[in-house]
Amino acid sequence: MAIFYGTAGLLKKLDLHNIDVPINEISKYLLAKYEARFSLHPKLFEDVTGQVFKNLGYDAIVTGYSNDGGIDVILEKEGKQIGVQVKRYKNKIKVDQIRELTGALFLSGIPKGIFVTTSDFQSGANKLIQKSANRGLPIELINSERFYDILKLTTASKIDKENIRNKLELALKNKLYSYNWENPMNSL
DSSP states (O other), X not given: OOOOOOOOOOOOOOOTTOTTSOHHHHHHHHHHOGGGGGTSOHHHHHHHHHHHHHHTTOEEXXXXXXXXXXXXXXXXXXXXXXXXXXXXXXXXXXXXXXHHHHHHHHHHTOSOEEEEESSOXXXXXXXXXXXXXXXXXXXXXXXXXXHHHHHHHHHHTTOOHHHHHHHHHHHXXXXXXXXXXXXXXXGO
């Protein structure tokens, strides 16, 4: 007689326009369904971006959704500020939009910027940020692919494997042995 133990899961559908949904739920949902980023309310994407930088060790303040002066998130670490512009776009970010961030940083007196998007940047963006850096105002560009990699890194680091192990041991009332495999299915 063969006995099979397993689990099944179901990804719940979140209301991506409800700005009251907890940010950690949105982050986990985006990890599973990153193509849904275009359906996400722009304010939620700003909040997720702020949380990602918090997970990286920054103090992050998400500014007001409108009338933010062109800076959506203000980061601070070791007394240094960074202004972040967040754009949830399907089309590539235009060079003019990066120039707008440069102006907002200058007017705010913030010495460094980051531009985060759900898409990519037009050609000419790297030339502009090099010119800006040469003038003392560096800007980092984070496109969709890079943001997803950072999201995976910062969300995965929050998993408490020992807590999961303890809960399983309590449920099964047996000692579980670890072979330090991240994915045991790879060994079959």
